[in-house]
Amino acid sequence: MHKDIEKILYSEKDIENIVNTIAKQIEKDYNDKDFIMVGLLKGSVAFMVDLMRKVNLDFSIDFIVASSYGSGTVSSGRVNIQKDISQSVEGKDILIVEDIIDSGNTLDFITKYLKAKKAKSVKLCTLFNKPDRRVADIHIDYAGAVIPDEFIVGYGLDYDEKYRNLPYVGVLKPSVYS
Ligand SMILES: O=P(O)(O)OC[C@H]1O[C@H](OP(=O)(O)OP(=O)(O)O)[C@H](O)[C@@H]1O
Numbered sequence: 202m203h204k205d206i207e208k209i210l211y212s213e214k215d216i217e218n219i220v221n222t223i224a225k226q227i228e229k230d231y232n233d234k235d236f237i238m239v240g241l242l243k244g245s246v247a248f249m250v251d252l253m254r255k256v257n258l259d260f261s262i263d264f265i266v267a268s269s270y271g272s273g274t275v276s277s278g279r280v281n282i283q284k285d286i287s288q289s290v291e292g293k294d295i296l297i298v299e300d301i302i303d304s305g306n307t308l309d310f311i312t313k314y315l316k317a318k319k320a321k322s323v324k325l326c327t328l329f330n331k332p333d334r335r336v337a338d339i340h341i342d343y344a345g346a347v348i349p350d351e352f353i354v355g356y357g358l359d360y361d362e363k364y365r366n367l368p369y370v371g372v373l374k375p376s377v378y379s
């Protein structure tokens with residue numbers, strides 16, 4: 202275990218099981234659809250790579266790079282798109298893939314943004330859901346695990362751009378923040 206991690210919440214195996222369950226649901230719902238799976242980077246990098254390989258359908262992938270956290274653990278409420286999707290979404294079914302929904306500000310902004318670009322449908326898939334901190338009123342279509350009000354890192358999730366490469370998800374020791 203990494204020296205800065207206090208406890209592991211989800212092991213590699215736990216995450217694999219969640220990804221498999223979500224992939225099956227997506228296969229069922231998108232069976233007859235020509236859709237784009239859009240990963241919100243950077244946090245969704247690990248989840249997107251694992252999920253897309255488990256969904257046995259024909260679809261294209263794309264990415265949006267967005268951020269709202271800077272170096273802290275509280276949403277700034279301002280979402281910056283640093284890299285936009287590389288294709289037109291007009292008339293397309295979009296499945297957004299996210300690592301975590303916390304305040305909901307990021308997904309609220311991105312969903313409205315894609316709908317304004319005339320996407321046919323926009324659904325949300327997240328590995329982790331932290332409902333205790335929700336500010337924006339958003340509907341989640343596929344959610345992996347509900348987590349308590351703790352700041353988590355690993356499997357793509359960062360604190361100050363670190364720990365994204367950990368294969369598990371855990372919480373940091375309090376000393377890391379001071
Ligand atoms: O529901 P919210 O409060 O908006 O939080 C969720 C967002 O915060 C994180 O991204 P961040 O802005 O840290 O950028 P990152 O993806 O590069 O880590 C995470 O990856 C989500 O995109």
Ligand code: HPA
Pocket residue numbers: 270301303304351352353354358359360
């Ligand atoms: O708990 C979290 N961890 C990492 N990034 C995040 N962005 C929103 N919530 C979190």
